[in-house]
Amino acid sequence: MVRSLLIVFLCFFCFLQSLFSQTANDGIAAIVNDKVITFSQVRKQVEPNEAVLRETYQGPELVDRIKEARLSALRALIDRELIIQDFKSKKYAIPDSFIESRIRDIIRTQFDGDRIAFIRTLQANGVSEEQYKQQILEQIIVQAMRMKNVSEPVIISPYQIEKYYHDHISQFFDPPQVKLRIIFLQKTSFKEKRATVDGQIEEYDPAKETATELLSKLQLGADFAELARTYSEGPKRMDGGDLGWVTKDSLRPEIAEAAFSMYPGQTSGVIETVDGYYIIRLEDKRKGKLKPLSELRSQIEGLLIQEQRQKLQQQWLNNLKAKAFIKMF
Template identity: 30%
Template sequence: MNGFMKKFLFLIILFCALFACIAKATDAEVVDKIVVVVNNEIITQREIDVILSPIYGQYRTTYKGEELIRRLEEARELILKQLIEDRLILSEAKKQNIAVEQKEVDAKINELKKKMGSEGDLENMLNEQNLTLKELSERYKEKIIIRKLIDQKVGAKIIITPLEVKNFYNAHKDEFLQPEEIKLRAILIKPKNEQEGGSVKSLELTRDILKRLKEGCDFEGLAKEYSDGPWAGEGGLMGYVKKGDLLPQIEGIVYNLKEGQTSGIIQSQLGYHIFKVEEKRAPRSKEFSEVRQEIEEYLYREKANEKLKGWISSLAKSAYIEFK
């Protein structure tokens, strides 16, 4: 499985694990049989199918035949593993009487309302899925309980020392290279109605703007007045860009300009462009102070993942797990 598909699958599972109870079921009838029992918790076939459904939708555009079947089976195994781990933690959290206040659940519901657009949109979605707000709240409550226990058993016990951070930086300096960047302003004139000779008029306007720039007119002012680009309101200021950010036919020209220089007219599928290089930054190694927080977060995630795996493994050893 390539990196993109792994990342896609991971994100889908995380999303669906939280919203499994509100995801759309497939049109086919789903038999809600018990697949696994974890202590006093259960995992049903419906849960697995609901999470697998969007993955199937993605995979069938990429894979066919036996390859599709194999990929889906891999996805199903990963989903089931994730659900078992979820139930192990939930079971342990209930043993330890982890408490959740209603206002914490309400906050999550309100976040979802904002994403949906309004309370009415949320109610319509719940009605379509034959779900109640109480059921949704219960699912959120479980997730909050799980997160609290993980924070207690894993997060609170992780320590990142300054020496660890510094040593990581010294050992991975090549990973903290800042590539060459240029600060650009841009004017974009989009072609107008072709039937009225709009393309010719757009080119004539661009030529006139370029002429005025050569005569000393202010690039920022002309961009605000004439540009059709998304940065027109900021005087055409695009900010810093690096290689790969621009269209190839544009990049090859602007990267050869010196600071303060203005390009000629460059045509692309978007229209007619004029660029000005405000500043050029040479490649450099980022200072430790610039990346310290990034390194701390990375080391924390690595330790947290390792500790979480060990803790879940210990829970599994003492748990009752039965596959039906």
């Protein structure tokens, strides 16, 4: 009995030593059976996404978003480790020649066949060739195990396709669109002054005066595209102000309200906004329409197959988790 306890204690002591050696200069984020996942691994995994979050959010919301991203990255690393351990427990193997072939492909496609450039890139990222080979091996293992464990064909019935179509009908509705040309003149930073006919002094914006003059020319038959190319300060100036087909939600509210109340061939008045003056011409108009199921059947079937495969993969991962010791810190 004493001997058995001693053996258990020694095993536990060795395990602690292993953990300490792996995390002496780091912290433990999770333990998956006898494998440690460190905080530095999580940070490395989430680094690209975190950089985008820092540019997009700030304050408490940024903190919450980063916490969510790190937790998601940790869960992904746990799933990855479980898959690799399952691969090893089944005594599977990936030939070294397969790894070398994959690396040669990477050097050829990403580094134009320049192995020296490949090595220098690894060194710049603080990764040795052996470490990189291990990364490639683990990627291949995860891909292979996912394919092996969700290999049965997924059959989607016509009823499932039709149900998805009706349940997500709003996704398949093409909204109304208008085809526009636009002239835009930016407001002048400082208004100018002039005397009125009764001798009063008034402020005016030269840009608005120009917009009014352009509108008069258009009403007399001037070519909208030519005036846009000459005077407009807005998008698509060199294309004669042609915005092409646009939906209501892609336009600023003042422009959308005018455009969708006009008829083809009509020119608006001068539309004033916070930043400037717009004149628009409605070239054409399309009503909203629902895409028929016949055009979407293959697309919906693909979506449902993907959803079903993800469910099967999650079931497989859940089974691995149920048999594993997992501790998150």
